[in-house]
Amino acid sequence: MLLEISSLMIPGMITEVIHMGERIITFSQALCEGVLEEMLRDERVITYGEDIAKQGGIFGAYKCLLGKVGDRIFDTPISEEVIYGSALGAAMAGMIPVVEFHFADFLFTGITAITNQIMKMRYMTGGQVSLPIVLRGPDGVAKSAAAQHSQSIETIFMHVPGIKVVVPSTPYDAKGLIKSSIRDPDPIIFFEHKALYKIRGPVPEEEYFIPLGKAHIKREGADVTVIATSRMVHEAVKAAEQLSKEGIEVEVVDLRTLVPWDRDTVIKSVKKTGRAVVAHETWRRAGWGAEIASTIYEELFDRLEAPIQRVGARNVPHPFSPPLEQFMIPKVEDIVDAVKRTL
Amino acid sequence: MRFGWEDIPKETLVWMYETMVKIRKFDLAAEQHFLRGEIPGFIHAYIGEEAIATGVMANLREDDYITSTHRGHGHMIAKGADVKRMMAELYGKKTGYCRGKGGSMHIADISRGVLGANGEVAGGIPIAVGAGLAVKFRKSDQVVVSFFGDGATNRGAFHEGLNFAAVYNLPVIFVVEFNEYASTAPAREMIPVKNVAVRAAGYGIPGITIDGNNVLEVYETARMAIERARCGGGPFLIEAKTYRLKGHFVGDPELYRDKREVQEFWKKEPIGRYEAFLLKNGILTKEDIEEINERVDKMIEEAVRFARESPYPEPEDALRDLFVDDTGYDY
The missing domain is CATH 3.40.50.970 (Thiamin diphosphate (ThDP)-binding fold, Pyr/PP domains)
Structure with a gap:
């Protein structure tokens, strides 16, 4: 199968702060x-x-x-x-x-x-x-x-x-x-x-390495932690920007690796915010977000201000027709809604 | 004997006899101690098929690679593995080859190029092909031999593997141990061709069917295929016809075959045949044969004693050996 790469571009996906030079x-x-x-x-x-x-x-x-x-x-x-x-x-x-x-x-x-x-x-x-x-x-x-x-x-x-x-x-x-x-x-x-x-x-010219098992905090925030990976990190940052306009400050944690996953960074963040959302593009049912959520419950049950929310795809195969596909996959709005449910 | 055995060095002829006896006695002991409840899990005996591992391995160097099967004790022994550490692995002991993590079906000695027995039918074939790729990239003259049964030739991995090896002209010899049964399923019902060697032709690989219970025939065929592969001749398939004299696993009720059929095949078993040949041609005397058998008996007894007396691993050792550094994972 050949895909036209430009058709995959999702506008506005640059989330890094770019410095001159x-x-x-x-x-x-x-x-x-x-x-x-x-x-x-x-x-x-x-x-x-x-x-x-x-x-x-x-x-x-x-x-x-x-x-x-x-x-x-x-x-x-x-x-x-x-x-x-x-x-x-x-x-x-x-x-x-x-x-x-x-x-x-x-x-x-x-x-x-x-x-x-x-x-x-x-x-x-x-x-x-x-x-x-x-x-x-x-x-x-x-x-x-x-x-x-x-x-x-x-x-x-x-x-x-x-x-x-x-x-x-x-x-x-x-x-x-x-x-x-x-x-x-x-x-x-x-x-x-x-x-x-x-x-x-x-991407710097000089050689560098990123260790496995170290999450990256994409955006700091005091109110709710959103834990995401891959494309959903970008969606989470967009959701955070929208929510910020409403006065809700979201901390976005990009796990970067799932095995091993950076438990310390997640726990530390949720300790601070008391609220968590896990967001992935894979199916919601038994998706890896459930594992992260369970771990947070095990460690921080009495520190949580609200039940953890999970964002993932609907539990059906990926449909072809654009409106069906859009309905099936998780989007920025789903993260926004999930964050609001924790408040 | 159809081949010129006179060209085979005497020490090789004797080594082959001793190796076959060692495999037989190892598996008889494993069977006995399994039935006594000393060995956990499952074991699959190689009894009756000893000539194949032996005749092939007589042509391999220590740095050549093999992949083995769930019926893999014979391949390990013929490749030179230590029967003490093997038996300890069957017993699930800390001193076993895999520190008790693999057991009979996953026994391996990577240092001798045994890239694992395998619990999955045809599971070793892609691994063998990958080792062949490595050899090719390193421009070394090592070869790889992949052993598997007739049942494996019905799996996709067999067909993908043969094609892949042919496309890149890899030094991999595929050895089908055609023992007539894939677990309970007779080959005559599951394989629509009489000789699976013909399947090699579909991939442009030479395939040959031989008597796998004749160790000299196995030796000569393997020598030709291995020398050819060492010189860049590419893959080869040897179909060695044999017969699984024991059940699929020790304790198999064997409801799928007639006992008389098994008795008939006992008459063709490879060790007795080879012994008769050695005696007839004056390569070994009766005394030599007795001496070898006694020596092997002692070796196997010693292996059983070593296995029994060895400690089990600590329960917490279950959480080691997944990754090179196991610290920090949520095991």
Whole structure:
């Protein structure tokens, strides 16, 4: 499936404060730069998947690699189980595979190689081997991509133990987190929201890393904490700006990684505000927000001023027709309403 | 014997006999102690199939890779694993290969290139292909052998794996241990072709069907396929016909097959056949054979004793070995 990238642009998504003289690049460029730097640094890093080596990926996220890393980028047959499973074998035999999953939806077509093999091998063997594997690729709602090209399934990988889950929201984070992921000795699944590839933001020329498990407070506020990831961070910031006009100050916490997730930052924030909303694009029912909410209840039950609210997609597959899709996915208004329900 | 066994060094011929005996006796002991309730979980005996692991592994170096199956004790032993640590793993002990976290079905010795037994049918195939990719990128002359059963050739991973290995000309040898049964399902009912070796042709890979109960035939075929792969000749499929003399798992009621069929196949089991060959050709004497059997018996007894006497892991050890650094996770 080919998508017109410009059709995925969501206006007004720049949430970083941009200073004079800073380099501004897209999420795609930042991500690609991170992969390229690591490939040039370490010959063991190889990258493969469907539609990446000739065209730079279905959304162009890999264009910067073309012609720069020789045969260490290559296209594969459409064979997801062996794409993911071979990453495990390659890692066990000393390589650092960075494998593209094309669409998060197609993780399901090869998922056994991930959940039954990659995520269990180190544990099953009693720690005999470290597995530096990165599975990366697009997820999330695009415009009318319908039920098999729109899903966000990060919760599944948070639920089954054995992989670290990364869900960046900005160009800066994409680069810092992909570099940390490639250098990490354990398996990582890295979700890039389709609607974020074209957003722009400041990314320094100098090398930097973002550690896994460190949330980022996008916006400070004293009244309500909104915990989000990926595209929903941008929606949460927009909701916060609207609410600010009504005198409600929202603190937006971008978790950035779900395994591990930054419990300390979340607890500290909710201690301050006494109110919390969790917001994700994946389905509301048993979405990862429920885990965060439960943890907050366990730790701060007597400090909460109101029940925690959850924002997520309606519990149906992604419909095709634009009004149906818009109804199904969570939006800024849903976050605004959820925040108000805590007040 | 169809092949020129005279070219095989005597020490290899003897090693193959001893290895087959070791596999047989290990699994007989595992079966016995499982039935006595000493070994938890499930075990799957390789009894009757020893010639395949042995004949293939006689051609591998320590730095070559293999992937194994749920019926994997034979592959580990033939690749040189320590039977004490193996038995300890079956017992769930701390001194086992996987510190008690894997058991029989997930036993592995990465340091010897055993990239794991596997609880999933065909689960090792994509892993083997990935190891093949690594070898190719490192421009080394290592090879990878993936063992699996006839049931695995009906899984997508088999077809994806063969295609992938062929597309990139990877040094992977696929060995089908065609033992007639996928759990309770007879191959004659589930596989519409007589020989699954023909499936290789669909991927441009040579496929050959051999008598998997003849260790010399396995040895010669594997030698050719492995040498070919080492020199960049690419993947190869060997279908080794054998028979699972025991149930799918120890304790299997075996309601799906006739006992007489099993008895018939006992007559073709590989160790007796090979022993007769060795005696007839004066490679080993009766005394040599007795000596080997006694030595292996002691080794297996020692392994059982070691397993019994070893401590269990601490319960809290369940929370280790998921990640390289396990601190700070919400286990």
